Amino acid sequence: MNEMTGDSEQYLKKKTFFDSLLTIYGRKPVLEALQDKNLDIYRLHLADSNRPAGIISDIIREAEARGVEILYHDKKVLSRISRNGKQDQGVAADLRLARQQTLEEFLEQKGGKSFKLVALDRITNPQNLGMIIRSVCAGNADGLLLPRAGCAALSPLVIKASTGTLFKAPLIYCDTLESGLKALEQAGVTCCALSSHANDSLFAFSPKGSVAYVLGNETEGVSDKVFSLCDQKLSIPMNNGVESLNVAITAALIAFHGAS
Amino acid sequence: MNEMTGDSEQYLKKKTFFDSLLTIYGRKPVLEALQDKNLDIYRLHLADSNRPAGIISDIIREAEARGVEILYHDKKVLSRISRNGKQDQGVAADLRLARQQTLEEFLEQKGGKSFKLVALDRITNPQNLGMIIRSVCAGNADGLLLPRAGCAALSPLVIKASTGTLFKAPLIYCDTLESGLKALEQAGVTCCALSSHANDSLFAFSPKGSVAYVLGNETEGVSDKVFSLCDQKLSIPMNNGVESLNVAITAALIAFHGAS
Incomplete structure (x- = not known):
């Protein structure tokens, strides 16, 4: 462990403040x-x-x-x-935003306790992002992992679509989703990518320990690079030949999965 | 039972055809x-x-x-x-649309078999209606009960928001939701109104026999008149002080409730 000078300590304090x-x-x-x-x-x-x-x-x-x-x-x-x-x-x-934190802070705060995250891979539609924030905030997930790069910015459109829940949502930041998934892997978290092509059903999945569910871009789904960083692929079984669900709907099904 | 003349028979045949x-x-x-x-x-x-x-x-x-x-x-x-x-x-x-039918036809077809419906009370936003159709079509519900009066018309906007699933969705028509709920009640179906004020959780509810879940208007929720025709009120338990969910999200949680 590095010993910190007074300056670095102050810098980190400031950084933590501005991150919030x-x-x-x-x-x-x-x-x-x-x-x-x-x-x-x-x-x-x-x-x-x-x-x-x-x-x-x-x-x-x-x-x-x-x-x-x-x-x-x-x-x-x-x-x-x-x-x-x-x-x-x-x-x-x-x-x-009291509940906004970095992934490092979140992992440190959780200590060894199990948690459930929803993580986003290039969600670019502000309407979808706002709806995802609202559902994850309301559901029984512990946070929404939001990469600083690749997703829609937290614009007024997103705030509106979240019906203001963005301000109280447990948002967790990482620089890129790749770096975030690597940190989660190191912390022993099971990372699951949602894919309509996967054989295993989300509803039949009961994770041991902590889990992160990754949702992919509206058109392209989860990228190959992100898939390769995940432990498991899960799908939501669909009837009547429907090929996909809206990503905000998928987020809600995940966020409320296991709620009682 | 009325005896039908050739004319009435032909009329009913025509009516059934145009209803489809x-x-x-x-x-x-x-x-x-x-x-x-x-x-x-x-x-x-x-x-x-x-x-x-x-x-x-x-x-x-x-x-x-x-x-x-x-x-x-x-x-x-x-x-x-x-x-x-x-x-x-x-x-x-x-x-x-082969799968579009009236509530009478649906009930007759089901005979005594149990089913699960999602029913709509004045859903006026085409985007929401399209997303609801998509989720109900994909989920494990047997149909979407759509009153001819009060909901948004099945416009190109709705078709687009449904990503074309409207054409294969099990749509069931009634004239007004009130008349539909009365017919369901007579058929012994348990009618549940979703309300954020209800004490009982959707997730803890396991209906005996057939059930219809009623979703209310985006701003006003389920009307008092419709509440009075329902057997039960159910809510979706929400965390972090979130007061409501988007109606299309609620529809999806209901449609996939109990899926495996």
Whole structure:
């Protein structure tokens, strides 16, 4: 184990803090977040160029009433904060999500205890991602493993499709799904890829110990590379010659599998 | 029992035949249906006003190749056939759906055998309706009870959201959900309304005999009138303070409940 200097310790503390932030953008989504008393809002970012009228005044008033720090930026800087200059409308906000963590943090927190995760391989449709978040949050899974690369960004569309459950969902981040699956394998977790071609049924599967179920891209399914990192392929048995299910439906069947 | 004259017999035969037809409309949906060899297409309807070029020639060529009868109509008559003059684009087609039947036919066919239905109370979003059809078709339910009144029409949007499974789904029609539930009650079927406020869990429920699960409107849930016609209320237990699930997700959890 490395001994940490005071600087590294501070850096890690800062990194952990920033990892717990979700930056949302757009005038209406930010106003709605400010109006939601259940959300912990860290900072409001506004472009200098916004005219302080209409919904912008509403946003400023709500932030002031809640004691949220307001920072003003050049439009270009704001677009780097929102990471979506085309759609931020000059407004962004950092939310503190208590339940958002990295895979390392999650594994450390669980210690040896068994868990069930749903993991995503290139889910690109915001509507699907939002519905998956909602179902996984409601179901009896311990978290949704979301690679920072490859999936749709957590945009206002995703927040809307999640009906706001994104803010309380147990989201677990990894850099790429490949790195995440390798870390899970090292931790002794059984990784199962869902595939309509698999012979074994999800419903007949009862894992020993911890398990992660991997859902693939809407069109292509799970990639070969990801398959090769999994221990098992599972399918959902379908009647009437139906060839596939919507990925959000599959996520819900997994999330609620074994619920009572 | 009434004795039937030859005329009534013929009328009933005709009625049964027309009940098995689904009229679809729009240039692209009709062309795609004509290209799908699994579909049984009865008639093609075209507006006189269509210019016989581009996709219209493709449609005519496909219909002729398959030996589908083509009828030409005044634009106004066509809009009565399609029941959607605004979106039919001068094109409609009657499909014969072998698996589409009335509730009376379904009950008679089942005799005394147990079955499981999913029934819909005012599902108005075409995207949801299509996803419900897809999941119920794939799951282990015996049919989807669809009232002719109150739900979204089986439009191209619904067909698309069902990814074409609408054509092979076991659809069962009743006039209104109220009349359907009364017929089910008389047949000794246990009718369960899904409600997020119910104490009993779907997952702990094992019905004796036949059962119908009623799903309510996206915003309002199941209506009071429909609740009063049900024997039982069931909920899907949710974690993390999530208050509701998408209705298509709920339909899938029901359709696959008990699958192995």
